[in-house]
Amino acid sequence: MTDEMDEQSVSAEECESNSKEEELQSEERINLKEEQKQSVLCRTWRGREEVQFCALGAELQSEERPLDEMIWMNARNKTDPCQHSEKDEESLMGAFHWREDELVDLVKYKGKVRGALEFIDCPALTTLFQPSATSSRPSRLSEIAFRSYAFCPRTCDCNLDLQTPSIYKKQNHNVHSVNVQNKNRFDAVVHFTGLKAVGESVAKPLLYYSNNIVGTLNLLEVMVAHDCKKLVFSSSATVYGQPKEIPCTEDSPLCALNPYGRTKLFIEEIFRDAHRADPEWKIMLLRYFNPVGAHPSGTIGEDPRGIPNNLMPFVQQVAVGRRPELTVFGTDYKTKDGTGICEVEFIWELKANYIEPQRRAKAQRKHGSFGFPIEYYRTTWTNEVRDYIHVMDLSDGHVAALCKLFETNDIDCGLCLGAASVRPGNTPDTPELSRKWHDHFLAFLIFRCHFISRGCEVYNLGTGRGISVLEMVAAFEKASGKKIPLKLADRRPGDSEIVYASTEKAERELNWKAQYGVEEMCRDQWNWASKNPWGYGLPETTD
Numbered sequence: 001m002t003d004e005m006d007e008q009s010v011s012a013e014e015c016e017s018n019s020k021e022e023e024l025q026s027e028e029r030i031n032l033k034e035e036q037k038q039s040v041l042c043r044t045w046r047g048r049e050e051v052q053f054c055a056l057g058a059e060l061q062s063e064e065r066p067l068d069e070m071i072w073m074n075a076r077n078k079t080d081p082c083q084h085s086e087k088d089e090e091s092l093m094g095a096f097h098w099r100e101d102e103l104v105d106l107v108k109y110k111g112k113v114r115g116a117l118e119f120i121d122c123p124a125l126t127t128l129f130q131p132s133a134t135s136s137r138p139s140r141l142s143e144i145a146f147r148s149y150a151f152c153p154r155t156c157d158c159n160l161d162l163q164t165p166s167i168y169k170k171q172n173h174n175v176h177s178v179n180v181q182n183k184n185r186f187d188a189v190v191h192f193t194g195l196k197a198v199g200e201s202v203a204k205p206l207l208y209y210s211n212n213i214v215g216t217l218n219l220l221e222v223m224v225a226h227d228c229k230k231l232v233f234s235s236s237a238t239v240y241g242q243p244k245e246i247p248c249t250e251d252s253p254l255c256a257l258n259p260y261g262r263t264k265l266f267i268e269e270i271f272r273d274a275h276r277a278d279p280e281w282k283i284m285l286l287r288y289f290n291p292v293g294a295h296p297s298g299t300i301g302e303d304p305r306g307i308p309n310n311l312m313p314f315v316q317q318v319a320v321g322r323r324p325e326l327t328v329f330g331t332d333y334k335t336k337d338g339t340g341i342c343e344v345e346f347i348w349e350l351k352a353n354y355i356e357p358q359r360r361a362k363a364q365r366k367h368g369s370f371g372f373p374i375e376y377y378r379t380t381w382t383n384e385v386r387d388y389i390h391v392m393d394l395s396d397g398h399v400a401a402l403c404k405l406f407e408t409n410d411i412d413c414g415l416c417l418g419a420a421s422v423r424p425g426n427t428p429d430t431p432e433l434s435r436k437w438h439d440h441f442l443a444f445l446i447f448r449c450h451f452i453s454r455g456c457e458v459y460n461l462g463t464g465r466g467i468s469v470l471e472m473v474a475a476f477e478k479a480s481g482k483k484i485p486l487k488l489a490d491r492r493p494g495d496s497e498i499v500y501a502s503t504e505k506a507e508r509e510l511n512w513k514a515q516y517g518v519e520e521m522c523r524d525q526w527n528w529a530s531k532n533p534w535g536y537g538l539p540e541t542t543d
């Protein structure tokens with residue numbers, strides 16, 4: 001009787017467990033359907049296959065920033081991650097959390113945003129996630145001030161800390177504790193991160209080597225562990241050092257003049273070696289020239305901490321009255337009163353008198369309005385020359401590089417399948433394929449392999465036009481209607497004299513070309529500055 005009862009109860013239990021199992025299975029089926037549905041939603045990214053990016057931001061200068069905050073996954077202006085509900089988390093599919101409800105649909109692009117998004121990476125991300133093909137057109141996202149979104153670690157299932165030295169490490173917070181769930185695996189990483197102040201790098205080289213290089217190695221380690229081998233990296237024109245010939249082509253000799261530049265140079269070499277050892281790596285090294293401007297909405301722009309190192313943030317702070325004057329480095333001429341302080345008109349006057357007008361006109365006819373050969377600058381009165389590029393053009397450059405990365409991948413995949421299915425012996429199920437076909441595919445394979453073996457590519461992202469500091473200041477004065485008082489000074493240690501890009505390779509291979517000129521750069525810079533004179537901060541919290 002007991003046995004019988006036991007039997008009955010067992011079978012009841014069995015029944016229950018069977019029905020539970022069925023329930024679970026059907027739940028799984030539903031989940032699977034949901035997943036499938038979601039994956040259909042996620043199918044397109046600018047007409048491409050489902051892609052997940054991990055964007056690591058941002059380029060920083062370390063000044064007045066506690067070291068433990070400098071972990072690259074740090075979220076600036078982060079608000080309390082617990083403020084949103086579990087339900088929100090689900091609906092975000094563990095991707096990233098934007099405070100504004102209307103932005104959640106962006107998640108269907110399955111973008112993974114990590115870290116402190118800043119000047120370059122933030123516009124780049126708006127470009128990446130913008131459904132429209134024209135990045136410069138303001139979208140709903142562009143209306144949202146950078147400070148208004150929150151990065152929420154709880155919605156993310158990977159917690160990367162790329163800082164290695166144990167003194168900087170928090171407990172349970174190192175590269176070996178990285179947990180990236182497969183269901184949310186990344187297809188590519190856009191690596192914007194790093195410390196970037198030239199002067200600071202001269203003073204604190206070890207910090208720069210540790211942060212930029214060791215951090216990158218850690219990132220590569222994590223990527224390998226999760227079988228993600230596609231990367232877009234923010235390199236810099238600084239790797240050209242003091243170029244002997246301009247414009248700089250991607251094949252120009254490399255020679256960085258300061259520790260910051262050397263970190264970029266070494267990282268490039270590390271990537272090249274990684275690719276040589278494992279051709280599965282597909283890497284785009286983007287050598288930025290001088291990014292300026294702001295998002296055209298005026299809501300996202302550059303807001304350095306402390307005294308700006310770069311030209312245009314300094315100029316904009318002078319324009320809004322936060323700094324009394326701009327120090328122009330790399331000048332050795334005298335001012336009227338001998339104080340070294342003058343105004344742009346005066347400099348233009350001097351310049352106009354100095355430069356023989358006919359010669360200028362001839363050079364302009366020959367080389368375009370801004371692109372002069374290096375000799376021209378050397379033999380005429382001028383100051384340091386750079387290739388300033390609008391940050392939105394730079395963003396487009398990243399999109400172009402990502403597109404290229406995935407194009408290359410498509411070819412790679414198609415290739416392996418094609419080759420495997422025709423190789424005799426490997427494919428007994430396809431004996432009907434003739435020898436001729438085999439040869440054909442093999443030839444195809446060799447050709448394509450040759451093509452894809454160039455999996456670590458470098459591209460200049462510049463405009464191809466050299467502009468002097470004073471020309472830039474004059475353009476900003478015109479755009480803003482503000483006077484920028486100047487103080488003339490000697491060259492900064494580590495500064496190059498003249499650097500501008502050859503953009504032929506990017507135009508040819510990435511199908512990318514900068515669209516904006518100096519006027520638009522200054523217009524957008526001023527739009528951002530006038531709307532946000534204190535950047536993302538407040539007068540009392542900003543110095």
Ligand SMILES: O=c1ccn([C@@H]2O[C@H](COP(=O)(O)OP(=O)(O)O[C@H]3O[C@H](CO)[C@H](O)[C@H](O)[C@H]3O)[C@@H](O)[C@H]2O)c(=O)[nH]1
Pocket residue numbers: 196198236237238288289290309310311312314326327328329330384385386469492495499
């Ligand atoms: O207060 C300032 C700041 C800058 N400059 C001058 O303005 C030009 C541009 O200087 P930035 O500091 O804005 O830019 P750099 O060319 O020194 O460096 C920038 O461009 C490099 C590539 O050329 C790297 O990408 C680097 O990361 C990035 O900061 C230089 O001639 C510099 O001497 C001034 O005259 N006064």
